[in-house]
Amino acid sequence: xxxxxxTIKDIGRKYxxxxxxxxxxxxxxxxxxKGEFVALMGPSGSGKSTLMNILGCLDTPTKxxxxxxxxxxSHMSDNQLAEVRNKEIGFVFQTFNLLxxxxxxxxxxxxxxxxxxxxxxxDERAQKALENVGLGNRVTHKPNELSGGQRQRVAVARxxxxxxxxxxxxxxxxxxxxxxxxxIMGLLExxxxxxNTIILVTHEEDIAQHAHRIxxxxxxxxxxxxxxxDVKSVSPRLKAIQESGNDFENxx
Numbered sequence: 001x002x003x004x005x006x007t008i009k010d011i012g013r014k015y016x017x018x019x020x021x022x023x024x025x026x027x028x029x030x031x032x033x034k035g036e037f038v039a040l041m042g043p044s045g046s047g048k049s050t051l052m053n054i055l056g057c058l059d060t061p062t063k064x065x066x067x068x069x070x071x072x073x074s075h076m077s078d079n080q081l082a083e084v085r086n087k088e089i090g091f092v093f094q095t096f097n098l099l100x101x102x103x104x105x106x107x108x109x110x111x112x113x114x115x116x117x118x119x120x121x122x123d124e125r126a127q128k129a130l131e132n133v134g135l136g137n138r139v140t141h142k143p144n145e146l147s148g149g150q151r152q153r154v155a156v157a158r159x160x161x162x163x164x165x166x167x168x169x170x171x172x173x174x175x176x177x178x179x180x181x182x183x184i185m186g187l188l189e190x191x192x193x194x195x196n197t198i199i200l201v202t203h204e205e206d207i208a209q210h211a212h213r214i215x216x217x218x219x220x221x222x223x224x225x226x227x228x229x230d231v232k233s234v235s236p237r238l239k240a241i242q243e244s245g246n247d248f249e250n251x252x
Contacts, residue, residue, distance in 0.1 A: 002033035002034050002035055002036075003033065003034045004031055004032075004033055004034075005032055005033060005034045005036075005068070005069055005165055005166065005197055006030065006031065006032040006055065006066075006067070006068055006069075006166070007030075007031050007065075007066075007067040008028060008029060008030050008031075008054075008055075008064065008065070008066045008067075009029050009064055009065045010027050010028075010029055010063065010064040010065070011025055011027070011028045011029070011051070011054060011061045011063070011064035011065075011066060012025050012026055012027055012028075012061060012062050012063040012064055012220075013025040013047075013050050013054065013059070013061050013062050014062045023220055024047050024050040024220055025047045025050050025051060025054075025061070025220045026047075026219070026220035026221050027064070027220075027221065028047070028051060028064075028217075028220075028221065028222055029064075029222075030215065030222065030225070032197065032199065033197075034165075034195075034197055035192075035195050035196070035197055036197055036198075036212065036213060037188075037192045037197075037198045037200070037210075037211045037212045037213070038198070038199050038200065038211055038212075038213045038214070038215060039200045039201075039202060039207075039208035039209075039210075039211035039213070039214045039215070039228075040052060040199060040200065040201045040202075040215050040217065041201075041202060041203065041205075041208050041214060041215065041216045041217065042203070042216055042217030042218060042223075043203070043218070044203075045219075046217040046218050046219065046220070047217050047219070047220040047221070048201055048217045049170075049201070050220075051217065052168065052170060052199075052201045054066060055166075055168060055199060056085065056089055056091065056168045057073055057076075057081040057084050057085045057088075057089060058081075058085070060073075060074065060075065060076070060081070061074060068084065068088060068165070068166075069088055069165045071084065071088075086111055086114045086115060086162065087115070087162060087164070088164055088165045088166065089164050089165070089166050089167075089168055090158070090159030090160055090161075090162065090164040090166070090167045090168070091159055091168050091169075091170070092152070092155050092156055092159045092167065092168070092169040092170070092172045093155065093170050093171075093172075094170060094171035094172065094174035094175055095175065096143070096151045096152055096154070096155045096175075097155065098143045098151060098154060098155060098158075099143075100142065100143055100144065101142065102142065103139065103140050103141065103142055104130055104135060104138050104139050104140070104141050104142075104143075104146070104154045104157075105123060105126045105127065105130065105139040105140065106126075107143070107154055107155075107158055108126040108129050108130055108154060108157045108158045108161055109122040109123060109125070109126035109161070110158060111158065111161050111162050112125060112126070112161060112162070115162060125161060126139075126157070126161065127139060129157040129158070129160055129161050130154070130157050132157065132160070133153040133154075133156055133157045133187060134153065135150060135153055135154065135157065138150060138154075147180070148175060148176050148177075148180055149176060149180035149183050149184060152172060152173075152176065152180075152184050153184070153187065155172075156172075156184070156187055156188075156191070160191065160196075165197060166197045166198070166199060167188075167191065167196055167197065167198045167199070168199050168201075169188065169198060169199070169200045169201065170201045171201060171202055171203070172184055172188070172200070172202075173185065173202075173204070173207055174202075181207065182234055183234075185207065185210045185234060186234035188200070188210070189210060189233060189234060198211075206232065208228075209228065209230065209231065209232035210231065210232050210233070211228055211231070212227065212228055212231055213225070213226070213227055213228060214226060214228050
């Protein structure tokens with residue numbers, strides 16, 4: 001029996017702008033179990049970004065309850081939320097969010113500084129994390145010396161460094177070309193196959209099809225929540241390259 005990792009009940013979020021009240025989320029209830037791969041979809045204004053911010057402990061709901069891995073995070077202070085974020089959630093953003101003057105190794109090791117790990121432990125774990133995403137030979141490179149796909153792989157390694165409960169990927173292929181998008185989705189599939197829980201926020205249908213469950217939002221509500229019967233996977237050729245440990249950049 002899979003453990004319930006996320007339980008949200010009647011979550012609402014409203015914003016007051018001048019005299020106007022905007023209900024970004026009206027009433028959302030969801031349960032996500034450990035090891036699930038869920039795509040969160042919806043048009044602009046559907047509430048998916050607001051929900052992602054709440055799931056990622058970047059924002060708190062106006063109403064309702066959010067239990068993350070047994071912890072009620074609904075009404076925590078900013079400092080408490082920061083602690084939960086660093087321990088429980090690994091983020092992968094569309095814009096990579098890497099420090100431009102830092103090496104791949106230092107970018108990946110960053111969450112471990114907040115966790116209080118020693119320099120030696122940080123470097124060892126960051127090196128291993130980079131090797132796990134096929135970038136063991138790029139540890140001293142800075143972001144401007146890497147391709148878009150390599151930068152996103154650095155971001156994935158950083159997201160995994162603390163062994164988080166959830167990987168929250170916000171439009172992770174949004175700034176990448178088709179070939180590189182496939183590469184990153186293949187990497188996320190591999191991470192999921194190792195038992196990691198992934199929540200993927202996307203507006204692209206073909207990217208969402210890699211998830212095993214799809215939650216569609218509209219007007220601040222869950223419109224549909226269903227099992228994806230036709231899960232898309234990277235091609236066998238890409239998978240073989242991935243498993244052999246060769247660099248994706250060498251694909252012709």
